[in-house]
Amino acid sequence: xxxxxxxxxxxxxxxxxxxxxxxxxxxxxxxxxxxxxxxxxxxxxxxxxxxxxxxxxxxxxxxxxxxxxxxxxxxxxxxxxxxxxxxxxxxxxxxxxxxxxxxxxxxxxxxxxxxxxxxxxxxxxxxxxxxxxxxxxxxxxxxxxxxxxxxxxxxxxxxx
Numbered sequence: 001x002x003x004x005x006x007x008x009x010x011x012x013x014x015x016x017x018x019x020x021x022x023x024x025x026x027x028x029x030x031x032x033x034x035x036x037x038x039x040x041x042x043x044x045x046x047x048x049x050x051x052x053x054x055x056x057x058x059x060x061x062x063x064x065x066x067x068x069x070x071x072x073x074x075x076x077x078x079x080x081x082x083x084x085x086x087x088x089x090x091x092x093x094x095x096x097x098x099x100x101x102x103x104x105x106x107x108x109x110x111x112x113x114x115x116x117x118x119x120x121x122x123x124x125x126x127x128x129x130x131x132x133x134x135x136x137x138x139x140x141x142x143x144x145x146x147x148x149x150x151x152x153x154x155x156x157x158x159x160x
Contacts, residue, residue, distance in 0.1 A: 020088075021088040021130065022090075023090045023091075023118075023126035023127045023128070023130070024118055024126065024127050024130060025125055025126060025127075026102055026120055026125065028102070028104070028118070029102025029103055029104050029116075029118055030102075030103060030104045030105075030158070030159045030160075031064055031102070031103045031104075031159060032100050032101065032102050032103070033059070033060045033063055033064065033100065033101045033103070034098060034099075034100050034101075035056050035059060035060070035098070035099050035100070035101055036098055037093065037094070037095045037096060037097055037098065037099060038095060039095050039096075041095055042094055042095045046094060047092035047093060047094045048092070048093045048094060048095070050087070050089065053087050053089070053119065053129055053131065054085060054087065054131070054133075056099065056101055056117070056119060057085070057087075057101070057115070057117040057131055057133055058082070058133070059101070060101035060103050060117050061103060061115050061117065061133070061135075062080075064103055064155075064159075065080075065152070065155060068155040069151060069155075070149075070151050070152040070154075070155040070156075071152065076140065077139060077140055077141075078137050078138070078139060078140065078146055078148075078149055078152070079137070079138060079140050080113075080135030080136070080137050080138075081135065081136050081137075081138055081143075082133050082134070082135060083112075083134050083135070083136050084132075084133060084134040085131065085132070085133040085134075086131055086132050086133075087129055087130070087131030087132075088129065088130055088131065089128075089129045090126070090127065090128055090129060090130075091121075091124070091128040091129075092128075093119070093121060093128055093129075097121050097122075098121070098122065099119045099120065099121055099128070100119070100120045100121075101117050101118070101119055101120075102117065102118045102119075102120060102127070103115065103116075103117055103159060104116050104117075104159050104160070105156050105157075105159040105160050106132075106160070108148070108153065108156050108157065108160070110145075110147055110148070111136055111137050111138070111145040111146055111147060111148060112134055112135060112136045112137065112145075113134070113135050113137075113148070113156050114132055114133075114134050115132060115133055115134075115135070115159075116130065116131070116132045117130070117131055117132070117133075118130040118131075137149075137152070
């Protein structure tokens with residue numbers, strides 16, 4: 001399988017049905033966060049390096065949870081640990097292009113959640129990249145899985 005332009009050598013995976021994932025419209029996502037690209041995000045090939053996309057996903061999810069009062073990253077008893085990630089790249093992004101991260105939740109378990117994040121650029125209706133990551137929520141001290149707190153679960157349900 002060929003890697004699309006802008007993938008920076010990252011693996012491009014087909015879905016379980018064998019078809020290649022496609023860009024999606026903004027309407028497929030529930031919440032949005034604007035992220036400013038930085039000069040250092042560009043790599044030697046002249047576009048944002050793939051590792052930066054994962055940072056944007058993490059920023060979009062955690063900022064949303066903190067702003068909604070569902071996550072206290074400094075003092076909360078419960079924290080989310082990333083146990084799985086993936087990304088598909090459709091169109092290159094380069095500094096100084098701003099991006100907007102769209103966020104949705106596709107699965108809520110007893111102690112885990114699957115987030116899906118798509119990145120959009122101005123004047124393009126479809127995503128330039130889309131990915132996911134799974135958080136398992138654990139007690140901060142023991143690092144053992146725990147049931148999702150009610151406030152967190154409520155915020156996650158609003159993203160479904």
